[in-house]
Amino acid sequence: MSEQPGKVDAKLGANVFKLDQEPHIVIDTETCRTVCTRRVCLQVCPADLYETNDQGDMTVNWEGCLECGTCLICCDEKALRWEYPRGGFGVQYRMS
């Protein structure tokens, strides 16, 4: 839906993220395309990181990940290879 794009981006902008070179979330887009009918990842992610690209494939802006694991738990088709970022990388909460 994202009627107001960037609304979550502004929130993520308040956080500290230490970015690794490699993504810690990898989508099996083939599964998303051929098996998944619901794409709940678009709805459940509190950071609104999942998108459908022009080719209709799922993408994830893993750089802004809050590491809650909601997408991993909710994905019906087990289409995510989801790890925590490497030690020292990813979100570093200061006030939560």
Added chain:
Amino acid sequence: MDIAVCVKTNPDLQLMRVKDRAPVLEAVPFKVGDLDKNALEAALLLRDAAGDGRVVAVTVSEGDRKIRETMKEALAIGADEAVIVSDPALDQSDQAGVALALAGAIGKAGPFDLVLFGEGSTDGYSGQVPSRVAELLGLPEIGYARSLQSTGAVLRAERSMGESIETLETALPAAVTVVSEINEPRIPSLMNIMKAGKKPVVEYALGDLALDAAAVAPRRAVRSNLAEEQSRKHVLFDGEPAAQAEALINALVAEGVLGR
């Protein structure tokens, strides 16, 4: 080859918040400075190339107990030993006082073939301390090295002059500062972190170095280092893009920014 590497521990700037134009240091961990890690890496490579010797990480502290924990990072990266000059008087010291303490510690823990520094600290970045230490120790200094090679008696350094590369040679002992391009500092492995806890850490008080609080007292005071605050006019133009552009240009002309 015996090498002293001067390091400064500072708050992790990425984790620091700024509130009301002042840094919030609460709950922000300290770590070894970024460029100091390049110096440490360069020292480890020279030591290993020479086949023997030791790398000693040297720092100053106002006496915080956590300094020992922070210096473990330098030991985990690969330093063989840590030396800490610890004294409450160092809390307020400027670059001159810090250089006195470092030079004293290097003299006492030495002799060293080489004293390495990052070109500047992550927080203050004055870049003064290396030259001051070199002067106090009577060492030749090469600044901003982007590569280092040693033959044992002679050290060769390259530095970038923009359009050209300058190659310098010096007899040892010497002092050298390095830039970040010189190497990619290693990330310590768990095994090396575990070993770091068992490496020797030596603490000196100022008295051990024939110094006292007066010697390291600051000679100048920083009144403010804030950039001047600039106010904005916050003018918004509505309407069609063409009309907005016209209004913007008219406003800039009226302000005297543009002439027509």
Added chain:
Amino acid sequence: MEKVECIVVGGGLAGLVAAYGLAREGVEVMVLERGNYAGAKNVTGGRLYMRPLRRIYPELWDDMPFERPVARELITMLGDGAATTVELASERLSGPSPQSYTIQRAKLDQWLADKATAAGAMVVTDMKADELLRDGERVIGVRAGGDEVGAEVTIIAEGVLGLLSGGAGLREQPRAADHAVGFKEIIELPPGVIEDRWRLNEGEGAAQLFMGDVTRGMTGGGFLYTNRASIALGVVVSMEQMRTRSDELESWELLDAFKEAAQIKPLVRGGELAEYSAHAVFEGGIDKLPRSYGAGYLLAGEAAGFALNALVTVRGMDLAIASGWAAARAALAARAAGDSSAAALAVYERFLRETFVMRAMEAGRGVPRAIENRRLFSEYPGAVARLLEGFFAVDDESSATLVRTSLRGARREFLKIDTLKDLWSLRKV
């Protein structure tokens, strides 16, 4: 392979208390924490129940960094364009030994890591444990950052997702039906504004929970905790109900709508966003707990499912701390016996029962079923408001008639067989 006596996976409250408990008895213990510091990956709603903890390492808590002791409890039901708030201010909430404190994890966990370090534990930050090492059924250590380190006992306090323990088959992978997701904003406000807005004495804090429209009828609610110079404002919602909605509502929109609600807006006015975080919350209850021990390992904190949502009290951190304490005791017992088999470590369950952890989980047994009932979150908050509006209404009918009408309405709304059933289901909550 390098060996230590104990490895703790995760520098959260469970792991750090376990490490503290082991180190003070002279056990060689190493904590692996993947964040830049203990607390860097950790998210709480915002409140630690302290009273149950005072008997656990009593010497530990004197200088605990907290935000505010909670002196005022509020429950607000939002529905039908109205807000009804029940409020309790009691000297028995705060007083000399407050029941609960608002806290921030970056400060609390680093403080606890310092305590563990001072006791002799080794806390390694920036280090993710990648895998549990196995020898048959037995957990014999971890692989981390390319190195393998062995341990007699590995205390797995890796958090709610259980990636390592789930990956090794020591527990099940988390299911949406047993979890909620919480997300919150830290909003900075001056301390004086916080004290004025919640009518607090200087230094005291408030906790406010919200039910009803916050979650659009889904199981869950909103929360607000006052820190010293900020508030934590968030929403918790059932993952299963969120992901099976037929509309396109996105989870994060709930918090934005919550903040915009007429009754909430004045509470956050003038505040500045300082952080946004999210966390999965286990709500499966005691019936869905994994086995918490096995040969060479113990599960502690959220990794063991120790979390409890009883609507007005939401607990996790006190259970984590107590389970860390129990894990340390179990590891010490195993060490004394020279036996870290599953049979020897089974003593952990006894220690857990001795603390309040299992009593609390037991008392919350009925909660998962009860909160599946969506009437709690959709119908009742509005109905309460309509009842009270009847009392407060003034129009051309006589007030006596109005109250009677209102009570008649209340009978209609509440005295239904469903309501009685719902009350019955909540009796244990």
